[in-house]
Amino acid sequence: MQAYIISDGEFLTQRHAELKQLLVEFLSKHGFTIVQKTIERGELAFCRGCFDCWVKTPGECIMKDSIAEINHACMTSDVVIYLCPVVFGQFSANMKYAIDRWLPNMLPFFITRKDGSTMHSPRYSDYAAQIFLGYGEHLSPDEAQLFIDINQKHRSSVEVIIDHGSDAEILSMLDGVTLKRAGGAL
Amino acid sequence: MSENKKRVVLVSASPKVDQDWAVSAFLAKHGETILEDERITVESIMVRSTLLHHQTEQAFESLQSADAIVIIFPLYFFCMPAMLTRFLQDFAAKYPSCKNPSSVYAIVNCGFPEPEINQEAMRVIEQFSIQTGRSCGGGVMIGGGGMVIAAKDAPFMRPIFEQIDGLLARVKQNAISDQQAESRIASVAPKFPKFLYFIGGNAGWKSMARKNHLRPKELYRKPYNL
Numbered sequence: 570m571q572a573y574i575i576s577d578g579e580f581l582t583q584r585h586a587e588l589k590q591l592l593v594e595f596l597s598k599h600g601f602t603i604v605q606k607t608i609e610r611g612e613l614a615f616c617r618g619c620f621d622c623w624v625k626t627p628g629e630c631i632m633k634d635s636i637a638e639i640n641h642a643c644m645t646s647d648v649v650i651y652l653c654p655v656v657f658g659q660f661s662a663n664m665k666y667a668i669d670r671w672l673p674n675m676l677p678f679f680i681t682r683k684d685g686s687t688m689h690s691p692r693y694s695d696y697a698a699q700i701f702l703g704y705g706e707h708l709s710p711d712e713a714q715l716f717i718d719i720n721q722k723h724r725s726s727v728e729v730i731i732d733h734g735s736d737a738e739i740l741s742m743l744d745g746v747t748l749k750r751a752g753g754a755l
Numbered sequence: 756m757s758e759n760k761k762r763v764v765l766v767s768a769s770p771k772v773d774q775d776w777a778v779s780a781f782l783a784k785h786g787e788t789i790l791e792d793e794r795i796t797v798e799s800i801m802v803r804s805t806l807l808h809h810q811t812e813q814a815f816e817s818l819q820s821a822d823a824i825v826i827i828f829p830l831y832f833f834c835m836p837a838m839l840t841r842f843l844q845d846f847a848a849k850y851p852s853c854k855n856p857s858s859v860y861a862i863v864n865c866g867f868p869e870p871e872i873n874q875e876a877m878r879v880i881e882q883f884s885i886q887t888g889r890s891c892g893g894g895v896m897i898g899g900g901g902m903v904i905a906a907k908d909a910p911f912m913r914p915i916f917e918q919i920d921g922l923l924a925r926v927k928q929n930a931i932s933d934q935q936a937e938s939r940i941a942s943v944a945p946k947f948p949k950f951l952y953f954i955g956g957n958a959g960w961k962s963m964a965r966k967n968h969l970r971p972k973e974l975y976r977k978p979y980n981l
Binding site: 615616617618619620623624625627628629640641644645656657658659660661662665666668669670671674676677678679686687688692693711712715718719720722723724 | 769770771772806829831832833834835836837838840841843844845847867868869872875878879882883886953956957960963964966967969973974975976977978979980
């Protein structure tokens, strides 16, 4: 079993180090091999919305930087954890560069979900469990809720944890997460 | 006279290479026309070229001195695209607060038919406004954004342009009268059947695949299959 932890190189705070250590210990205890990635500023190009990953090189981004390594690890792991600084209630810039370029991993076609909302079809039969662990020094309740809504309101099989400074709370929430790949709608 | 003019800055944040087919760039140009008035100066910042040509310093100065900012962007993964996130994150790091009263508005468009999907992105703009000491005036959330340019003159697109023009009229009025923006958010989509939008969209992907010498079934490739 493999777990992939993604961090933002621009927000390597003391709390980030503590959270990463907590995750490594938790995942090791559950038998995971851990692969870590820190995204540095300028390492990834931003998604330019060309859709070549859908209609020219289906399933792969046409821009050749470290996104190929990141998407390969995301798609072949059992658990992916985004250790994510929260900025304006959403992902920090470096993290968002990687998230936007996850696009090749779904199909272009629209589907209507059970609740009537529109989504793209999945490309694969199953995906790694995705956990977004949001942290920040002075997160307001509104910002924290926005980070939860961005990730959970429109997507299936995604877990969101907000760091309030308590390791025990994080571990308790991680205990409630299913740490394996899941199928179904995105 | 000119020093008394109010400054409105339109931030056009489509990451697309071909800006002629970028909805945000198209709406920014439309905005320049609608906002034209002898009492205000209007400036457009193209975030893509600003970042790629390392000209953010000048753009940040313009933003910091604006009386009103209108941020126009497409929805990427239910919030701002990475490119705009980089731009605003760096701006807020350089200018964490605003000296003069200033308001922020947004026009967000998504390819899905439901405009309400943009709601979280609008809240991100509100957070940006709060954290940089500005008031948030809301804006327009557009669904079915894939049709905005191609079908701009069609009658079923009229509600979209009515809402956008209404927002821009409010931006102008608030700027000229020094009024603090009151947050109002409109949701709008083309008056077009969803099932036809789906059929057209899905056929479009297959057509693009053929132009790239791929058979439609090749769109389903799984390069990372275990």
